[in-house]
Amino acid sequence: MSDRSDIWSLGVIMIEIVSGVHPFSGMTAAETVPNIIAGKMNGLPKDIQGDLKQMIIWMLTHDPSKRPSTEQLLESDLMQLVAKIETRNSTQISELESKVQQEKRRADLAVSEKDRLQVELNRANTEKDRLQVELNRANTEKDRGRQEKQRAQSEKDRLQVELNRANTDKDRLQVELDRERQEKERAQSEKNQEKQRANNAEELTAVFQQQVERTHSEVTRLTTENQQLKAELSRRETVPSTPKVQLKQTPVPTPKPKQSLIQITSSPQPITVNLQVPTGMSGHKKQNIFKHDNTEAYCTITSDPIISDGIVYYETVFEKHDGNWAFGIGIADSTVVFQPNNLPDEDGNNEKTVGYYSG
Structure with missing residues (x-):
């Protein structure tokens, strides 16, 4: 190698x-x-x-x-060129390194600024978190206040319901109290009516008794006079007639026959009653019973015999009178003519009738 x-x-x-x-x-x-x-x-x-x-x-x-x-x-030229390029590159690299250092310093400054900004941001975030906590606390207080308000409203509504129920119970009790008072007043009224009827019965009994006593006295008086007249008549018939003494026999007037009197006793005597139902009345007669039709028309009926003297005890029964219907009984002049669907004292009969009504 x-x-x-x-x-x-x-x-x-x-x-x-x-x-x-x-x-x-x-x-x-x-x-x-x-x-x-x-x-x-x-x-x-x-x-x-x-x-x-x-x-x-x-x-x-x-x-x-x-x-x-x-x-x-x-x-070689190429390598010289490369060397120049390398030198220039080295210079550029140095410049770049310088710029990089500057950029690094600026970056460091930026990092420092970033760190400062990050600190500020962290502080701002901390403040934001604190404010968020305060806001959450405020919202919690607001929710608690709203819940308290809703609870108070619910309690108010409940108390209103209780008050309404109490008022309803009060009204119901008042109605019952009024009903009881009305019942009591009606019972008292009935009691007073019974007492009045009893008093009227006692008065009628007393009047009847007085009439009986007067009638007995009258019968006794008439019986005594009759006996005296009979004795005087017998005495005069037994005296002899002579010329000297002639008594002018004055005829004793015979009493006119009076209307026979009904023997009055302490017990009433029954009489036959015949109901008279004028034409057009809303009802019908069956024997001594008059049945009213299912209408709201007034009915006035009369009965025989016509009473012209003495004391009469008259009793009638009014049955099945549901509702607020009233009935009455009274005395009327024999000339009165009652019309259908009218009260007894109408049609000019006010001065000719005396009546007593129920209720």
């Missing part, structure tokens, strides 16, 4: 650098070695032209003695 071998290797390297292919390569490694031994070189790439091409061909000459030496290569 000599420096001429190195020159050949350098030529091969230069071609490989330019083309990327070994100048003596074959299809296989076994073909490449014989090409090298035989000096069978492939064509140079088209990119290698001029002095460079001549120098490479010189460097790859098969005969080592014909290859250039290191001094010849260095003294």
Whole structure:
């Protein structure tokens, strides 16, 4: 091995650098070695032209003695140019290194500035995080306040519901209380009516008893007068008639027969009642029962006999009077004519009737 071998290797390297292919390569490694031994070189790439091409061909000459030496290569114009280029490149490299240093310093300054900015950014991020924490705390407080408000509203609504329920219960109890009061008042009214009826019955009983006593007294008086008249008549019929003493027999006037009196006792005497239903009344008669039709029309009926004297106890029953319907009983003049669908005291009968109504 000599420096001429190195020159050949350098030529091969230069071609490989330019083309990327070994100048003596074959299809296989076994073909490449014989090409090298035989000096069978492939064509140079088209990119290698001029002095460079001549120098490479010189460097790859098969005969080592014909290859250039290191001094010849260095003294060649191409290598001088390369040296100049290298020198210039070295200068440029120095300048570039200087610029790189400057850029590095600027980069360091930029890094320092970046670090300072990063510190500022970190500080800003820390402040941002703190503000975010404050914002989150404020939002939490806001949510808590809203929840408290909703809870208070829910409690208010619940209390309103309770109040409404209490008012409903109060209204219901008031209705029940009013109903109880009405029931109590109605019961009291019925009690008062019963008491009034009892008082009226007592008054009627007292009047009836007085009438009975007066009637008994009248019967006793008339019986006594009758007996006296009969005794006087018998005495006069037994006195003899003489010329001297002739008593003018004055005929004793016979009392006019009076209307026979009903024997009054403490118990009532039954009489036959015949209901009189005027034409057009909303109902019908069956025996001594009058059935009202299912209407809202008024009905006024009368009964026989016509009572002209004495005391009469009259009883009637009003059945199945659901609702607010009223009924009444009274006394009317015998000349009154009742009309259908009217009350007894209508049609000018107000001065000819006396009535008592239920309710």
